[in-house]
Amino acid sequence: MASKIQVQKLATLTGHRDCVYALEKSGEEHIIFSAAGDGMVAAWDLTNPENGELIAKVTTSVYALYYLQERNLLLIGQNQEGIQVIDLANKSILKSVALPKTAIFDIQAIPELNKVYVALGNGSIAILALDTFELQTQIRKADQSVRCLAYNKHTNELAAGYSDNVVRIFDAESMEVKYELTTHTNSVFTVAYTPDGELLLTGGRDAHLRVWETTQEYKERGYTIAHMYTINHITFSPDGNYFATCSMDKSVKVWDAATFKLLKVIDKVRSAGHGTSVNKLFWSGHHNQLVSCSDDRTISVWDINF
Template sequence: MQVNKLHTLLGHNDCIYALCEGSDPRYFYTGSGDGMVVEWDLDEPKDGKLIAKLDHSVYALAVDKQRNLLFVGHNFDGVHAIDLGDNKELWSLKLTDQAIFDIKVFGNELYVGTGDGVLIVLDIEERSQKKHIKLSSKSIRVMSIASSKRHLALGLSDNSIKVLDLVNDFKPIANLTGHTNSVFALGYSPDEKFLISGSRDAHLKIWDTINYFLDEDIVAHMYAINYLYFSENGKYLATCSMDKSIKVWDFEERKLKKVLDKARNAGHGTSINKVFWSTYTGQLVAVSDDRSISIWQIETQIV
């Protein structure tokens, strides 16, 4: 597997925590501790465009492709909806005095995971709160949706993963235990046969979604796993960590294929917080505490 570092992008003044692909995948968005939300163009990546400047840090971003909106999780405040057609804020809702660690769009609903363990459900069309579900006294750190199954998985700082039924009014389906520290990373495989979790305990766990049983446990990194992301076809999985590395796994074979780090691939020198595979270019994009964004070209046939 050949890796070529293409770009290092600068512009944020604080750690970058949030990253997501646009409804037009030529663009992606970043949010950071400086409260800035920036749009980047993969065709001309060097110059980012500031589209929002908020008072507090931004840990979470989510794109609503149906409405061409970008939702911004504004810590200690709420959510902001930005129209990606003209990059203007359409509306905002004050929701919480807690951190917002993740947000997800599903149909007409927006799910907001907060630092006090509450899942807030918003009606996007009505621009209103529908439901508050208290799941834990600890933070909801990450969420993933299995669209076909209509399952919502949530990773928490109480070390658990909770799976809720989106068809039957958020009824609990499973409570997965096994991690020994906060669950920061979570993702369903594209075929929804597996749920993969990564934790501050540095373990990667693979859960079979038929009955949500543990299929495999991998000691994947030296320190906390911050995020994970599948390639579009589901063959490869990227994980990023507080240990300053990105690892690319052959998910079908359950084998480590490549380590991207500072020494070998001009990688990041501090914790890597988010990563995604671009569906536009097949490139791997990552953001870090070092305030920079990295873009790598990896053998195109893998994605």
């Protein structure tokens, strides 16, 4: 089965001077944003990937970016400082939102609810009004970091993975905890809903990829030991038929979303992959290209041909 997928490395994007932690979409399919430990936020054009364009430079490392399509704004999670809102049309800072002096691990906005959710290292989720970016409230359900967020528009639920090994499912409107998923044995670093909203995939430091049925009160369907070390991120292909995982074990893996069969391993030996931990993925609609970023300070662009 695995041999049916052809993977080719199209480009290696260099310019960041520290570990690259974040990848994010833009308003155009062929342009993506990246952010790193060097505080630099760059834009890359996949049609001409050699030269990144500096969008912003902040004073601390950046783990999280979020693009707001409706207003062409980029939210930058500036660790220890808060959120910078960048107006991309004129590359100016529209607003700086002060938050507790802690790491910012993830950002998720829901225009329908006029909310921005920010996952913080102090165990709380900060909620900002999307129209004004004013801090409305902070919801703290654990003493350890909130590492990742995902929104299910079909059920209006927000999934949050924590470093206390628990995935908490909130009603996105009221922020009441509806379910607590407790079978991970270590920090949960990534949560992702299937495009139809029927399954939640979770992964983290225990290297287990777990699958939960949202329609069955998040009953666990099963799990697989997906990597040798920490699963850092899960992302779905634009058509929803596949998903990819990346890991501290330096590899990227491509899976069939219907059968959960492993289809391809992208690593240094087989594909000239990354030399250290792969931190984040972005599966672009631009020629179905998969983008990965790493502690090795580079971003790789992969042509995935089914």
